[in-house]
Amino acid sequence: MSYKIKFEQFFSYSFSLDAVIFGYKEGKIQVLLIKRAMDPFKGSWAIPGDLIYPKEDLSVAASRILYDLTQLENIQLLQAQTFGSPYRHPQGRVITCAYLALVNIDQLNAVPSSWAVELKWQSVRELQALAFDHNMILKSTFDVLKQKLKSAPVCFDLLPDKFTLNDLQSLYEYAFDTVLDKANFRKKIKSLPLIKHNEKQRNVSHRPAALYSFDRLKYQELIKEGIYRFKM
Amino acid sequence: MSYKIKFEQFFSYSFSLDAVIFGYKEGKIQVLLIKRAMDPFKGSWAIPGDLIYPKEDLSVAASRILYDLTQLENIQLLQAQTFGSPYRHPQGRVITCAYLALVNIDQLNAVPSSWAVELKWQSVRELQALAFDHNMILKSTFDVLKQKLKSAPVCFDLLPDKFTLNDLQSLYEYAFDTVLDKANFRKKIKSLPLIKHNEKQRNVSHRPAALYSFDRLKYQELIKEGIYRFKM
DNA sequence: GCAAAAGTGTTTGGATTACACCCATGC
DNA sequence: GCATGGGTGTAATCCAAACACTTTTGC
Numbered sequence: 001m002s003y004k005i006k007f008e009q010f011f012s013y014s015f016s017l018d019a020v021i022f023g024y025k026e027g028k029i030q031v032l033l034i035k036r037a038m039d040p041f042k043g044s045w046a047i048p049g050d051l052i053y054p055k056e057d058l059s060v061a062a063s064r065i066l067y068d069l070t071q072l073e074n075i076q077l078l079q080a081q082t083f084g085s086p087y088r089h090p091q092g093r094v095i096t097c098a099y100l101a102l103v104n105i106d107q108l109n110a111v112p113s114s115w116a117v118e119l120k121w122q123s124v125r126e127l128q129a130l131a132f133d134h135n136m137i138l139k140s141t142f143d144v145l146k147q148k149l150k151s152a153p154v155c156f157d158l159l160p161d162k163f164t165l166n167d168l169q170s171l172y173e174y175a176f177d178t179v180l181d182k183a184n185f186r187k188k189i190k191s192l193p194l195i196k197h198n199e200k201q202r203n204v205s206h207r208p209a210a211l212y213s214f215d216r217l218k219y220q221e222l223i224k225e226g227i228y229r230f231k232m
Numbered sequence: 233m234s235y236k237i238k239f240e241q242f243f244s245y246s247f248s249l250d251a252v253i254f255g256y257k258e259g260k261i262q263v264l265l266i267k268r269a270m271d272p273f274k275g276s277w278a279i280p281g282d283l284i285y286p287k288e289d290l291s292v293a294a295s296r297i298l299y300d301l302t303q304l305e306n307i308q309l310l311q312a313q314t315f316g317s318p319y320r321h322p323q324g325r326v327i328t329c330a331y332l333a334l335v336n337i338d339q340l341n342a343v344p345s346s347w348a349v350e351l352k353w354q355s356v357r358e359l360q361a362l363a364f365d366h367n368m369i370l371k372s373t374f375d376v377l378k379q380k381l382k383s384a385p386v387c388f389d390l391l392p393d394k395f396t397l398n399d400l401q402s403l404y405e406y407a408f409d410t411v412l413d414k415a416n417f418r419k420k421i422k423s424l425p426l427i428k429h430n431e432k433q434r435n436v437s438h439r440p441a442a443l444y445s446f447d448r449l450k451y452q453e454l455i456k457e458g459i460y461r462f463k464m
Numbered sequence: 465g466c467a468a469a470a471g472t473g474t475t476t477g478g479a480t481t482a483c484a485c486c487c488a489t490g491c
Numbered sequence: 492g493c494a495t496g497g498g499t500g501t502a503a504t505c506c507a508a509a510c511a512c513t514t515t516t517g518c
Contacts, residue, residue, distance in 0.1 A: 416480070468515105
């Protein structure tokens with residue numbers, strides 16, 4: 001069988017990358033959205049994303065695009081699903097690959113730039129209609145996040161450096177839309193390398209909770225020794 | 233910031249799909265490879281894959297490409313990773329998305345066609361150097377397969393309709409490169425909806441093993457009721 | 465003292481592990 | 492009978508769930 005289409009015509013696609021950035025604030029997992037200054041979908045909220053350059057590697061492009069639109073730097077991006085429905089972009093065939101990252105919202109300063117005129121964090125369970133097929137992309141990427149939360153200690157990327165055990169529990173409860181037993185949750189995480197600080201919560205009208213940090217070095221050691229495997 | 237590159241120039245990529253087909257034979261997980269009749273990598277073994285058509289959906293294209301090269305039809309394909317290193321294809325920028333499928337080798341008849349001159353099943357743990365970055369693609373896709381084997385009853389797609397419990401155990405042992413306790417393995421799978429046939433193995437110089445089938449309908453029911461969750 | 469949330473201990477039943485043992489077939 | 496794998500039972504242990512209880516803070 002031979003091609004009915006000339007070889008050159010195959011080179012008529014475009015490829016874009018979307019950076020789905022997840023954070024955690026006020027008990028909710030939130031996603032970073034930008035308001036588009038250009039058509040198509042001018043004025044709509046969208047996941048930050050743009051076309052790749054000809055000689056750019058995918059993950060490098062994802063970082064560059066995220067920086068261009070939000071000024072965020074040094075964020076570890078992870079590949080999720082690829083979307084390529086022929087008519088997903090009104091101006092031509094654009095196949096897009098979603099990347100995801102988990103960040104601590106308080107420790108970074110996102111600023112809208114390039115064609116992003118505005119920027120906001122929106123909780124993933126209260127989303128309006130987004131540009132393109134971005135609702136679908138978000139849903140799929142959130143599923144990848146949930147998978148990650150079960151199998152790797154990425155929850156600590158979402159939390160501030162110092163957090164309470166109840167913060168940690170609430171994060172999992174929000175992510176999986178369940179209620180967990182406090183005592184059992186604490187037993188479960190006992191095997192994790194956490195540092196307990198002397199510091200405590202302040203200005204709460206109840207017993208203040210202890211503050212913890214995740215011991216990344218110790219975690220690396222445990223993994224290297226092969227004794228421990230994270231599982232939630 | 234504005235683009236230094238004209239919009240049209242972004243439409244100078246090509247996009248391909250690779251179909252990583254896994255089977256199970258002679259106690260080994262095998263992958264379907266084709267021998268390339270064209271440059272680049274003429275004569276090399278490769279994962280079946282080709283360029284997408286302009287108006288084609290990704291999964292549809294993956295099925296069409298698999299059919300073009302191997303005559304295999306009606307195979308459920310599942311998206312895995314996307315690979316887009318700028319120089320992975322010597323003739324231009326080709327980003328590729330890997331799909332995977334699990335098949336029963338004995339129940340299908342793959343025939344090399346189009347530019348595939350030859351075809352073979354090769355065990356995934358004894359691979360030679362493949363064309364392009366296909367060794368990397370295969371490794372990554374095999375990881376996805378292992379993930380699937382843990383979380384969904386896809387093992388039965390690899391096995392013949394009637395199989396012994398030892399076949400099933402050997403499959404998992406090969407996939408995860410471990411040795412499992414027979415008695416404990418059987419206890420674990422007791423919760424699975426298996427049909428035990430009256431038939432037995434033949435012409436073996438030891439006690440013949442009973443033959444089983446996977447009860448897909450019952451499995452669907454169990455899942456719908458939400459009582460059961462597959463886990464290995 | 466009271467409300468509110470932090471934090472801990474105990475019991476129970478089900479799953480996992482290790483290991484020993486019996487069974488059916490061909491030769 | 493014996494070699495070869497098929498197939499099962501048991502006890503020890505670990506783990507998860509359910510739930511009750513104690514502690515510390517602000518007001």
